[in-house]
Amino acid sequence: xxxxxxxLRLKExxxxxxxxxxxxxxxxxxWQGLSLRKIADAIEYTAPIIYEYFANKEAILQExxxxxxxxxxxxxxxxxxxxxNPTEQLEAMWLAYWNFAFENKEMYQLMFGVEMTTCHxxxxxxxxxxxxxFTETIIEVMGDKNAxxxxxxxxxxxxxxxxxxxISINLVGNGLPNDMNLQILKDAIIGITRSLN
Amino acid sequence: xxxxxxxLRLKExxxxxxxxxxxxxxxxxxWQGLSLRKIADAIEYTAPIIYEYFANKEAILQExxxxxxxxxxxxxxxxxxxxxNPTEQLEAMWLAYWNFAFENKEMYQLMFGVEMTTCHxxxxxxxxxxxxxFTETIIEVMGDKNAxxxxxxxxxxxxxxxxxxxISINLVGNGLPNDMNLQILKDAIIGITRSLN
DNA sequence: AATATTATCTAACAGCGTTAAATTATTTAT
DNA sequence: ATAAATAATTTAACGCTGTTAGATAATATT
Numbered sequence: 536x537x538x539x540x541x542x543l544r545l546k547e548x549x550x551x552x553x554x555x556x557x558x559x560x561x562x563x564x565x566w567q568g569l570s571l572r573k574i575a576d577a578i579e580y581t582a583p584i585i586y587e588y589f590a591n592k593e594a595i596l597q598e599x600x601x602x603x604x605x606x607x608x609x610x611x612x613x614x615x616x617x618x619x620n621p622t623e624q625l626e627a628m629w630l631a632y633w634n635f636a637f638e639n640k641e642m643y644q645l646m647f648g649v650e651m652t653t654c655h656x657x658x659x660x661x662x663x664x665x666x667x668x669f670t671e672t673i674i675e676v677m678g679d680k681n682a683x684x685x686x687x688x689x690x691x692x693x694x695x696x697x698x699x700x701x702i703s704i705n706l707v708g709n710g711l712p713n714d715m716n717l718q719i720l721k722d723a724i725i726g727i728t729r730s731l732n
Numbered sequence: 733x734x735x736x737x738x739x740l741r742l743k744e745x746x747x748x749x750x751x752x753x754x755x756x757x758x759x760x761x762x763w764q765g766l767s768l769r770k771i772a773d774a775i776e777y778t779a780p781i782i783y784e785y786f787a788n789k790e791a792i793l794q795e796x797x798x799x800x801x802x803x804x805x806x807x808x809x810x811x812x813x814x815x816x817n818p819t820e821q822l823e824a825m826w827l828a829y830w831n832f833a834f835e836n837k838e839m840y841q842l843m844f845g846v847e848m849t850t851c852h853x854x855x856x857x858x859x860x861x862x863x864x865x866f867t868e869t870i871i872e873v874m875g876d877k878n879a880x881x882x883x884x885x886x887x888x889x890x891x892x893x894x895x896x897x898x899i900s901i902n903l904v905g906n907g908l909p910n911d912m913n914l915q916i917l918k919d920a921i922i923g924i925t926r927s928l929n
Numbered sequence: 930a931a932t933a934t935t936a937t938c939t940a941a942c943a944g945c946g947t948t949a950a951a952t953t954a955t956t957t958a959t
Numbered sequence: 960a961t962a963a964a965t966a967a968t969t970t971a972a973c974g975c976t977g978t979t980a981g982a983t984a985a986t987a988t989t
Contacts, residue, residue, distance in 0.1 A: 542935095567849065570976065581938055583978080592977065648904035650845040652764065655905065685912065692901070692908060693894070693916050700897020704889070707845035708852065711889060715882065719890050726923055739966095767945065778969055780948080789946065 550588045552578045554602070557595055561641045566651045596645060596654045603642040604661035607635050611668050621675035622728055628672060629698055629724050632665070636702040647699060649706045666691065676731050690731060697723040747785045749775045751799070754792055758838045763848045793842060793851045800839040801858035804832050808865050818872035819925055825869060826895055826921050829862070833899040844896060846903045863888065873928050887928060894920040 556577035560569050571592060575582040589595050614631035618624045636643040644651040670687050673694075677687075701720060705711060711719075753774035757766050768789055772779040786792050811828035815821045833840040841848040867884050870891075874884075898916060902908060908916075 571978085572976080583939090583980095584937060586978075587936080648847040648900070650849050652847050653904060689912055689916055692898070692912070693920060696897035696901060696916065696920070697890070697894040698897070699900065700893035700895070701889070703845070703896065703900055704893060707850060715886055715889070719886055719893065722927075723890060723893070726927065730919075730923065768947085769945080779946085780970090781968060783947075784967080 546588075549578065549580075553585060553588055553595065554598060557599060558641075566641065566644065593654050597659075599642070600646050600654060601659055601661055603639065603646045604659075604664065606639065606642075607632070607646075608661060608664045608668070610635050611665060615668065615672060621672055625669070625672045625676055625728060626721075626724055628669065629694060629720075632698060633702065633720060636706070640706060643702065644706060647703075649703050669694065673731065676728065678732075690727065693727050693730075694724065697727070743785075746775065746777075750782060750785055750792065751795060754796065755838075763838065763841065790851050794856075796839070797843050797851060798856055798858055800836065800843045801856075801861065803836065803839075804829070804843075805858060805861045805865070807832050808862060812865065812869060818869055822866070822869045822873055822925060823918075823921055825866060826891060826917075829895060830899065830917060833903070837903060840899065841903060844900075846900045866891065870928065873925065875929075887924065890924050891921065894924070 553574055556574045557569060560573050560577065571582045571585050574595075575585060585595075589598070610631045611628050614627040615624045618627050643649065645653065647653065670691050673687055673690050674682070698720065701716065701723075705716065710716075750771055753771045754766060757770050757774065768782050769779045771792075772782060782792075786795070807828045808825050811824040812821045815824050840846065842850065844850065867888050870884055870887050871879070895917065898913065898920075902913065907913075
């Protein structure tokens with residue numbers, strides 16, 4: 536029966552409404568301001584109805600985290616595709632990572648534990664993707680040098696540390712002047728990239 | 733009267749008991765597990781008594797943050813004093829910073845907003861000290877080259893980003909293998925230091 | 930139209946930070 | 960030493976949180 540489908544569609548819609556409402560509240564009031572009752576209010580239901588769609592609050596955060604990774608991974612892929620040269624690809628990807636963080640500050644906080652508790656329950660596959668994309672490109676930059684996995688991994692975390700660190704510093708405090716940020720970011724990336732060859 | 737002093741001493745002791753109890757609870761259950769009622773329980777009082785010693789919970793966190801900075805600053809100073817050469821001093825200081833983070837994980841989280849909301853209310857002077865200590869040493873490493881403040885600041889944040897980033901990554905997730913951590917850390921520090929001359 | 934199923938809500942629980950008022954303990958003054 | 964004043968501490972409550980169970984309303988099935 537088609538009515539089944541319609542109902543399923545409605546349920547799916549409500550589920551999305553919950554996630555959207557959560558996003559909106561967080562953007563307006565931060566993670567501290569998010570509560571199930573506020574979400575319920577926004578979607579014009581009472582709080583317990585949320586448990587028909589999510590096991591608990593944590594499950595909502597997990598779903599939002601997943602969505603965050605989907606956007607980030609998309610951004611990283613299109614950044615890579617925007618360049619030909621692997622070195623330029625790598626730089627573009629880290630810049631895309633940087634931009635994602637500031638265009639989606641709250642998401643970034645949730646995904647990476649900046650001023651906010653992450654939900655590292657069941658790690659879903661999307662979490663692995665940035666690592667795969669970056670290390671893949673790092674290998675390309677290094678060329679035919681048959682570097683072992685440990686070296687690749689180490690190089691990745693060197694990039695990751697400085698980029699994530701700089702992002703965190705900006706998200707937590709008042710932030711640095713914008714030009715200084717970009718200078719540090721690009722200098723660091725160039726420096727690490729140089730160490731790849 | 734001497735009894736006044738005794739009472740003042742007792743009040744001071746209770747204040748410290750509150751802070752100590754908070755530390756103990758956090759070490760055992762994490763920041764999520766900390767509550768005023770648990771603190772009160774630990775010091776064998778009821779919850780409202782805490783408001784005789786602190787304006788609110790945030791004030792307790794602020795005091796703990798301050799204490800954290802006092803320890804960190806002491807560590808940084810004694811690290812600097814342990815070496816003669818400015819370059820070695822700088823390396824020893826960042827290593828001390830690193831060690832502080834892992835010997836006082838919860839404190840570090842509170843002070844720098846890793847998986848935990850910081851209390852950046854009224855910035856107290858101790859927060860500035862690490863910056864002063866590091867930049868001072870950076871200037872010494874750079875020698876007579878009359879570098880402007882912006883350059884010094886930028887170099888500091890380059891160090892800071894990679895060290896804080898790597899610490900954050902370790903505190904949030906499962907953490908990297910220990911030898912890889914130290915290799916990344918030391919390589920990064922050496923790399924940035926080389927860029928100073 | 931009566932029954933079964935689903936959707937939704939109301940009410941409640943235990944915990945949280947916080948406040949005001951009542952109570953107990955201690956100090957001061959007579 | 961007793962009464963009054965002050966200080967220390969507790970009890971009770973408020974509004975908030977996530978969450979659960981049970982009652983009610985709406986819909987679907989027979």
